[in-house]
Amino acid sequence: MRRSSQDQSSLFLLHGSRSSSPAGADYVFETAVRDDRKRPRGALLEFGIKQHRGGERMADALSRAVTGPESTFFAEQQALEALLSDVMPALLSTRRATRTLRIWSVGCGTGQPTYSLAIALHERCPELCHWNVTILASDLNADVLARARCGIYSDYEVQRGVSLKRLERSFEQLPASRGWRYRSPLSENISWLQVDPLEGCSAAGVADLIVCHQHAGDLDPPARRRRLGRLIDQLATDGFLILAATEPALDRQSGLERLPVEAAAIYRRVPRETSLLSA
Amino acid sequence: MDRKILLVDEWRAVRLLGRRVVNSLGLQTCEAPNARAAWEILNAEPEIPAVLLEWRPEDRDCVDLLQKLTQSPRHSRPAVIVCGDTLDRTQIAAALQAGADEFMQKPYSRDIVREKLEQLGILELAESHPIKALPTAL
Numbered sequence: 001m002r003r004s005s006q007d008q009s010s011l012f013l014l015h016g017s018r019s020s021s022p023a024g025a026d027y028v029f030e031t032a033v034r035d036d037r038k039r040p041r042g043a044l045l046e047f048g049i050k051q052h053r054g055g056e057r058m059a060d061a062l063s064r065a066v067t068g069p070e071s072t073f074f075a076e077q078q079a080l081e082a083l084l085s086d087v088m089p090a091l092l093s094t095r096r097a098t099r100t101l102r103i104w105s106v107g108c109g110t111g112q113p114t115y116s117l118a119i120a121l122h123e124r125c126p127e128l129c130h131w132n133v134t135i136l137a138s139d140l141n142a143d144v145l146a147r148a149r150c151g152i153y154s155d156y157e158v159q160r161g162v163s164l165k166r167l168e169r170s171f172e173q174l175p176a177s178r179g180w181r182y183r184s185p186l187s188e189n190i191s192w193l194q195v196d197p198l199e200g201c202s203a204a205g206v207a208d209l210i211v212c213h214q215h216a217g218d219l220d221p222p223a224r225r226r227r228l229g230r231l232i233d234q235l236a237t238d239g240f241l242i243l244a245a246t247e248p249a250l251d252r253q254s255g256l257e258r259l260p261v262e263a264a265a266i267y268r269r270v271p272r273e274t275s276l277l278s279a
Numbered sequence: 280m281d282r283k284i285l286l287v288d289e290w291r292a293v294r295l296l297g298r299r300v301v302n303s304l305g306l307q308t309c310e311a312p313n314a315r316a317a318w319e320i321l322n323a324e325p326e327i328p329a330v331l332l333e334w335r336p337e338d339r340d341c342v343d344l345l346q347k348l349t350q351s352p353r354h355s356r357p358a359v360i361v362c363g364d365t366l367d368r369t370q371i372a373a374a375l376q377a378g379a380d381e382f383m384q385k386p387y388s389r390d391i392v393r394e395k396l397e398q399l400g401i402l403e404l405a406e407s408h409p410i411k412a413l414p415t416a417l
Contacts, residue, residue, distance in 0.1 A: 155366040173368040
């Protein structure tokens with residue numbers, strides 16, 4: 001079910017009317033909304049509106065569940081593993097001369113996928129600490145992006161996917177139960193940008209690696225193609241594009257070919273000669 | 280043989296909740312009210328892959344059990360997930376120090392238990408989970 005403008009406006013109202021009152025009693029409810037994220041978006045929305053007396057905290061969780069792509073850390077573990085083992089060695093070798101790596105994390109939501117990426121890169125590619133690494137994290141929703149930039153997560157949120165060791169190493173606990181703030185690694189290399197991939201994304205600049213966490217399941221096919229085109233425009237000639245696992249496969253017309261990796265949808269540009277022959 | 284998770288908690292109600300969560304993930308459980316009983320069970324059933332241990336840093340037996348269990352390398356012993364009332368930096372540091380593999384705040388949800396068991400390699404990683412029915416709590 002596609003998101004209509006009406007749905008969006010009711011969401012906006014819910015979101016706009018929430019106050020910041022963390023209440024322990026909403027624990028179960030919040031869990032329920034997030035656990036149910038794999039439901040079709042339309043169904044989730046309907047369920048949320050029916051239950052909207054459940055409290056303002058719920059409105060917050062609901063709006064995050066609908067607009068934000070992923071609210072758990074290391075959610076796409078298999079895709080991340082494929083990125084580290086199949087893509088990073090290639091990028092590290094082609095960029096060794098300049099020691100510069102530009103990553104674009106598209107649809108970063110409240111920041112979990114971007115911080116997970118930073119942690120994983122730091123753990124698995126230690127040489128990157130001598131490199132000039134920039135991570136651009138973008139989302140189309142300004143509220144969500146503001147949360148991502150703060151990098152502050154509740155006890156519940158940090159338990160979703162963050163291992164005990166990573167929690168100790170990468171997060172600092174704020175006083176008075178205000179949650180946990182992402183501290184390192186690479187936090188100073190991350191910049192944040194509000195951009196809609198359906199509009200122009202030239203502000204994002206060229207990237208060697210584009211990781212799209214957001215699935216475009218609720219866009220119609222032309223819009224999906226347009227969005228993809230915008231992303232590809234920003235991809236370096238020998239760069240890699242990683243799409244969400246739920247994304248439909250791309251055809252050759254896109255100018256991209258899929259890497260023979262099952263665990264993740266990893267694409268790179270078709271070399272010029274090949275694309276002319278096949279045309 | 281069905282794999283069993285050992286639940287250690289002083290309170291029967293907490294163990295019952297844990298049992299329901301773990302069973303719903305397709306695993307069996309056995310239970311112990313304290314660290315001593317847990318140690319006996321683990322000696323009798325060394326193939327248990329994971330222990331959900333109520334974290335009581337003031338209880339010498341509990342800390343001892345954690346240390347004894349986690350002395351040997353990870354592949355030759357059960358994984359230990361400590362379950363505490365609050366998630367706080369000092370508690371986490373103490374649990375890590377004593378050898379804990381993971382930490383969960385009580386009450387834990389099914390998803391958190393599933394994620395922790397997946398991370399520890401006890402449950403197989405499931406990238407996309409089938410659509411679930413609405414939780415009964417609602």
